[in-house]
Amino acid sequence: MTLLLTCFAAIxxxxxxxxxxxxxxxxxxxxxxxxxxxxxxxxxxxxxEYLELRAEFxxxxxxxxxxxxxxxxSVVALGLVIWLAIVLVKDPKGTVHAAILKxxxx
Amino acid sequence: xxxxIVPTTEAIVTTIAAKCVKKHEAAAPAADxxxxxFSEKLxxxxxxxxxxxxxxxxxxxxxxxxxxxxxxxxxAADAADRAxxxxxxxxxGVAMALLVTAVWGCMCAAVSxxxxxxxQAIPMQAEVQS
Numbered sequence: 001m002t003l004l005l006t007c008f009a010a011i012x013x014x015x016x017x018x019x020x021x022x023x024x025x026x027x028x029x030x031x032x033x034x035x036x037x038x039x040x041x042x043x044x045x046x047x048x049e050y051l052e053l054r055a056e057f058x059x060x061x062x063x064x065x066x067x068x069x070x071x072x073x074s075v076v077a078l079g080l081v082i083w084l085a086i087v088l089v090k091d092p093k094g095t096v097h098a099a100i101l102k103x104x105x106x
Numbered sequence: 107x108x109x110x111i112v113p114t115t116e117a118i119v120t121t122i123a124a125k126c127v128k129k130h131e132a133a134a135p136a137a138d139x140x141x142x143x144f145s146e147k148l149x150x151x152x153x154x155x156x157x158x159x160x161x162x163x164x165x166x167x168x169x170x171x172x173x174x175x176x177x178x179x180x181x182a183a184d185a186a187d188r189a190x191x192x193x194x195x196x197x198x199g200v201a202m203a204l205l206v207t208a209v210w211g212c213m214c215a216a217v218s219x220x221x222x223x224x225x226q227a228i229p230m231q232a233e234v235q236s
Contacts, residue, residue, distance in 0.1 A: 033153035034156075035161075036154060037161075038161035039158075040154070040205050041202040041205075079157070
């Protein structure tokens with residue numbers, strides 16, 4: 001579930017990067033690469049787990065699935081928080097800089 | 107257990123390499139100004155590795171495998187667990203680092219091919235127009 005949720009997040013972020021110029025200015029490419037990196041790493045984890053469990057891998061317990069879904073959503077949220085922090089620090093549109101200057105001057 | 111340490115280590119190395127390459131590129135500008143600099147391509151790998159490792163580290167915190175106190179990894183406290191952890195790092199960790207690097211390599215190859223095609227298309231267009 002964690003792999004699936006991260007993979008979907010990576011696909012959505014990539015589609016937004018491809019179609020939206022404004023999003024590209026806001027460094028959404030970084031978010032795409034972050035989610036794809038995590039998806040690839042979890043893919044390796046999933047393959048290793050499959051080699052160990054075989055068919056059992058595809059029938060997880062409901063409780064495990066719920067926990068994994070919760071983890072997946074938390075991972076997606078953490079990725080968004082990291083991306084937001086990068087955008088605010090790098091400030092590609094100069095909004096933070098302008099707001100601080102305005103407050104300081106006003 | 108601690109598989110994310112391998113890609114994190116690679117990320118540290120590639121970050122340092124990207125900085126060195128960037129310095130080198132600034133000192134000696136590339137012959138083709140339209141080409142994407144190698145330091146930028148290394149930046150993609152950095153983002154893949156750092157992002158993936160950070161989210162994977164969060165998963166380990168979630169499962170209680172990483173602690174805020176020494177030795178930071180719960181598996182490192184016990185000798186048997188330590189051996190299992192090192193085995194996981196050597197298998198899953200290395201596989202993760204290799205897969206991410208291979209995907210990045212494919213990305214770079216695809217970009218180079220696209221740029222070559224674009225370069226070849228420009229003289230052909232000029233020929234047709236004349």
